[in-house]
Amino acid sequence: MTALPSAETLTRGAPSDGTILLVEDSPDDVMLTQRALRKNNICNRVVVATDGEQAINYLLPREGRPLAPELILLDINLPKVSGLEVLRTIRGDERTRYLAVVVLTTSNEERDIVSSYNLGANSYVRKPVEFDNFLEAVRVLGLYWLLVNQTATYARTPAE
Amino acid sequence: MSSSEPSSAAGEPTWQQNGRPAAAAPTPSWVTLGLATATAVAVGVLVVGAGAETGRPSLAGLAAVGAELVILLVYGGSTIRGRRALLRGRAAAELEAQSSHNQLQKLIDNTAAVIYMKRIDNGRYLLVNREWERLFKVGREQVIDLTDHGVFPQELADQLRDNDLWTARQARTVQFEETAQTDQGPRTYVSVKFPVLDGNSEPYAVCGISTDITEWKQAEAQARRLAAELETRVRNRTAELEASNRELDAFAYTVSHDLRAPLRSLHGFSQALLDDYLEQLDETGREYLSRLQANVARMGHMIDDLLNLSRSTRVELVRRDVDLSEMAHEVAAEVAAAEPDRQVHLVVQDGLHTHADPQLLRLLLYNLISNAWKFTSRSRQPVVEVARRERHGQVLFVVQDSGAGFDMRYADKLFNAFQRLHPAAEFEGTGIGLAIVARIVHRHGGRIFAEALPDQGASFYFSLEGQMSEQPDGHTQPTLVGAT
Numbered sequence: 149m150t151a152l153p154s155a156e157t158l159t160r161g162a163p164s165d166g167t168i169l170l171v172e173d174s175p176d177d178v179m180l181t182q183r184a185l186r187k188n189n190i191c192n193r194v195v196v197a198t199d200g201e202q203a204i205n206y207l208l209p210r211e212g213r214p215l216a217p218e219l220i221l222l223d224i225n226l227p228k229v230s231g232l233e234v235l236r237t238i239r240g241d242e243r244t245r246y247l248a249v250v251v252l253t254t255s256n257e258e259r260d261i262v263s264s265y266n267l268g269a270n271s272y273v274r275k276p277v278e279f280d281n282f283l284e285a286v287r288v289l290g291l292y293w294l295l296v297n298q299t300a301t302y303a304r305t306p307a308e
Numbered sequence: 309m310s311s312s313e314p315s316s317a318a319g320e321p322t323w324q325q326n327g328r329p330a331a332a333a334p335t336p337s338w339v340t341l342g343l344a345t346a347t348a349v350a351v352g353v354l355v356v357g358a359g360a361e362t363g364r365p366s367l368a369g370l371a372a373v374g375a376e377l378v379i380l381l382v383y384g385g386s387t388i389r390g391r392r393a394l395l396r397g398r399a400a401a402e403l404e405a406q407s408s409h410n411q412l413q414k415l416i417d418n419t420a421a422v423i424y425m426k427r428i429d430n431g432r433y434l435l436v437n438r439e440w441e442r443l444f445k446v447g448r449e450q451v452i453d454l455t456d457h458g459v460f461p462q463e464l465a466d467q468l469r470d471n472d473l474w475t476a477r478q479a480r481t482v483q484f485e486e487t488a489q490t491d492q493g494p495r496t497y498v499s500v501k502f503p504v505l506d507g508n509s510e511p512y513a514v515c516g517i518s519t520d521i522t523e524w525k526q527a528e529a530q531a532r533r534l535a536a537e538l539e540t541r542v543r544n545r546t547a548e549l550e551a552s553n554r555e556l557d558a559f560a561y562t563v564s565h566d567l568r569a570p571l572r573s574l575h576g577f578s579q580a581l582l583d584d585y586l587e588q589l590d591e592t593g594r595e596y597l598s599r600l601q602a603n604v605a606r607m608g609h610m611i612d613d614l615l616n617l618s619r620s621t622r623v624e625l626v627r628r629d630v631d632l633s634e635m636a637h638e639v640a641a642e643v644a645a646a647e648p649d650r651q652v653h654l655v656v657q658d659g660l661h662t663h664a665d666p667q668l669l670r671l672l673l674y675n676l677i678s679n680a681w682k683f684t685s686r687s688r689q690p691v692v693e694v695a696r697r698e699r700h701g702q703v704l705f706v707v708q709d710s711g712a713g714f715d716m717r718y719a720d721k722l723f724n725a726f727q728r729l730h731p732a733a734e735f736e737g738t739g740i741g742l743a744i745v746a747r748i749v750h751r752h753g754g755r756i757f758a759e760a761l762p763d764q765g766a767s768f769y770f771s772l773e774g775q776m777s778e779q780p781d782g783h784t785q786p787t788l789v790g791a792t
Contacts, residue, residue: 174569225565253565256615278605279575279578282576
């Protein structure tokens with residue numbers, strides 16, 4: 149491990165509070181995702197943004213410190229600002245650049261998958277129709293991103 | 309056509325004067341006769357003069373004159389005789405020249421081409437043929453003293469003159485495309501022009517043979533117009549096709565996103581009922597919910613298969629070298645993982661390689677191998693084999709199983725979407741899988757067919773390379789006339 153650069157050259161991202169940001173416009177999907185998390189005993193706080201604009205405003209508020217959720221579950225097809233735009237904004241801002249973003253969507257179109265990874269998604273998961281399969285997907289996601297994975301909360305400033 | 313050689317050093321060819329006999333030119337016999345006469349007279353005059361000088365005509369002088377006269381007479385007689393003979397020879401020669409000239413004139417008069425000869429120095433016409441006369445409504449007698457400027461409008465005449473002079477400078481046969489106004493409207497000619505040389509090998513005239521290519525040009529223009537029209541139509545069609553492809557794409561995208569979402573809700577909430585309200589449901593109620601879920605799942609698969617069917621048509625085909633053996637192993641592992649309880653003996657021939665779109669090939673193999681997996685579900689010793697084999701003189705890939713097979717009478721229905729040869733209760737399926745396979749094979753320009761017997765397994769043979777995928781090389785443009 150290399151030593152971290154001195155504090156002056158770093159912008160401190162908000163410390164993770166274990167929150168899951170669910171960016172999802174369909175109320176049914178919100179309910180089912182929350183249910184799947186609960187069924188898997190994932191008790192982290194879930195914040196729901198029902199469009200891309202809400203998600204960006206939550207992550208990068210005009211006032212106050214930016215919030216750093218532990219995991220962002222991001223749908224692609226969203227009103228106002230699309231999921232891919234949200235992803236671009238997250239990766240474009242040094243305060244949110246290293247947040248874990250899992251694209252969780254209905255599409256399995258190659259172009260969506262490729263665009264997502266090009267914009268820096270950490271993972272791409274297609275929501276299965278069968279709830280038991282969805283349950284399993286959420287279990288694995290929760291286990292990996294909330295327990296196994298180690299996220300960076302420091303980001304280098306553009307000045308460096 | 310050969311050029312005429314000038315008949316004298318003066319540079320006046322005899323036959324260039326359009327059928328009129330050559331003007332009397334000094335010939336050797338006349339020259340001799342004239343000289344002889346002149347000499348005799350001069351001698352006589354001198355002798356007489358000499359006599360006159362002495363005051364009286366001397367006898368010697370008279371004798372001399374007499375002698376001279378005799379000489380003259382003798383010579384004259386012989387000369388006249390010679391001249392008669394010469395005249396007879398000359399007449400024959402002239403006759404011959406005339407007849408040869410007539411033949412030539414007939415020849416050039418009876419061709420569809422326009423033939424003419426013009427002097428280089430002043431541009432005056434020396435000769436025209438009948439076609440020329442007919443087209444430009446000027447007789448050969450009138451045209452002889454005319455230049456192009458007396459026959460054609462200024463601009464055309466200038467251009468023709470330029471072409472003639474250029475031909476003279478080139479000192480070889482050259483070809484022009486010329487346009488002239490006739491009573492049939494403007495006509496286009498391809499004119500072959502060559503300089504005509506005199507005895508000193510100096511060009512003194514330019515001869516031209518012009519062939520009417522108006523119809524040819526019109527046909528060419530027509531062909532060009534048709535080709536342009538065709539190109540426009542193809543462009544429009546392509547644009548339409550692209551538009552409909554975009555629509556299909558948008559539709560597929562919508563299907564992928566919007567049709568699956570309600571299914572997820574249906575499945576999820578029916579599961580919630582089963583989980584949370586289990587005690588309030590009796591056996592029948594639970595069965596109903598299970599049936600509901602099974603159908604939702606089935607619909608989900610159908611949507612996925614339809615998406616794959618549309619994808620197999622609309623994605624761009626990018627060929628790469630693919631290790632088909634390796635891909636078959638991967639796909640089979642994926643298929644096997646979905647049914648961990650089943651034991652299927654998989655045989656994949658090593659070293660199968662092909663040049664195909666990897667994404668589409670994987671979809672193809674997935675459908676064939678999962679089909680084989682499915683239809684061997686009732687076999688006691690299920691075997692699925694992927695190999696390369698020769699069939700009907702062609703080396704083909706084959707996915708073979710030891711499963712249920714099918715009646716070959718229905719083989720033609722096999723590759724149509726939604727066609728199923730087995731009841732859904734026996735073997736699940738959407739009836740789209742083989743349609744996807746066939747589409748992928750056809751997009752690669754290959755072929756696919758099946759061989760089967762009921763309860764004795766099925767073999768699906770396919771190739772992925774064919775003529776369709778190869779673009780023909782650039783085609784040659786038609787040329788109007790060959791170079792001279």
